[in-house]
Amino acid sequence: MSRTLSHAEIKEAFRRFAEVRPEPEGELVHTNAYTLLVAVALSAQATDKGVNKATAGLFPVADTPEKMLALGEAGLIEHIRTIGLYRNKAKNVIRLSRILVEEHGGEVPSSRAALAALPGVGRKTANVVLNMWWRLPAQAVDTHVFRVANRTGLAPGKDVLAVERMLEDVLPAEYALHAHHWLILHGRYVCKARKPDCGACVIRDLCQYDEKTPGAEEQAA
Incomplete structure (x- = not known):
């Protein structure tokens, strides 16, 4: 060491x-806290370039958890199938979107504990969101x-x-x-x-x- x-x-x-x-600046393209959260969750074991290519078509139609739930898991998969582990990631994005709607009023929380509790969102992803969106020194x-x-x-x-x-x-x-x-x-x-x-x-x-x-x-x- x-x-x-x-x-x-x-x-x-x-x-x-x-x-x-x-x-x-981070290289993941996003328009709000929710699209940042989704982009970072999708980027696990994938390149930022690959994620950006997939989300270029996804975020115009699903930039809120409500719209993502309306798109559904099958619809989401059609956008992200070029990303590694896309099936599991699609499940997690739909699940975390539902939790955001049901427990957080559709908003992305600014708490590390609340973020890390979301499906597919670990400590690293939570810290990225806290840093890039909430401007905290995480x-x-x-x-x-x-x-x-x-x-x-x-x-x-x-x-x-x-x-x-x-x-x-x-x-x-x-x-x-x-x-x-x-x-x-x-x-x-x-x-x-x-x-x-x-x-x-x-x-x-x-x-x-x-x-x-x-x-x-x-x-x-």
């Missing part, structure tokens, strides 16, 4: 992330965040919950809102799983990863 960076190093790392992307730890946090030493942890709690403990308050987006985007495009692009990394000198790939200057040397 990587050495945990010092508070000064962590602050400097996020200062650099903020300098590169002052206002990072840290959604997906595979990218988990990898970057451990590999760099920003917030090492043996599991996603440990990483989430470590991030909450070490993040400077001014960077907490956007932190998980910076880490997701860094993991998706720079600190990739198989071959990280260390030459393009803005925190390379702070990172604790032992197997850094060479940058262009090193390759030319």
Whole structure:
């Protein structure tokens, strides 16, 4: 496990992330809290690009839980069959839509516990909704965040919950809102799983990863 960076190093790392992307945004297309919730639930074991392609036709006809229930499970499947695990996801979306209507007046709750209690919505999905819609400094730890946090030493942890709690403990308050987006985007495009692009990394000198790939200057040397 990587050495945990010092508070000064962590602050400097996020200062650099903020300098590169002052206002990072999630890549799932949505129009309201409900479509965000559905999009994130559909994105499990699927790419954001694949989800966006499927929801481009879905959300114009079902952007509320009431409309989704009217569409029905079979109708929903027709829109999302290109997404992995689509049958199980369709069941969960219909079930969570019914619960939203029956127990929450058709509104998406702003409570992590209430969100996580919905079918197909785990802690990570709840944190994404809390962060992206309700603008709360919740840290959604997906595979990218988990990898970057451990590999760099920003917030090492043996599991996603440990990483989430470590991030909450070490993040400077001014960077907490956007932190998980910076880490997701860094993991998706720079600190990739198989071959990280260390030459393009803005925190390379702070990172604790032992197997850094060479940058262009090193390759030319």
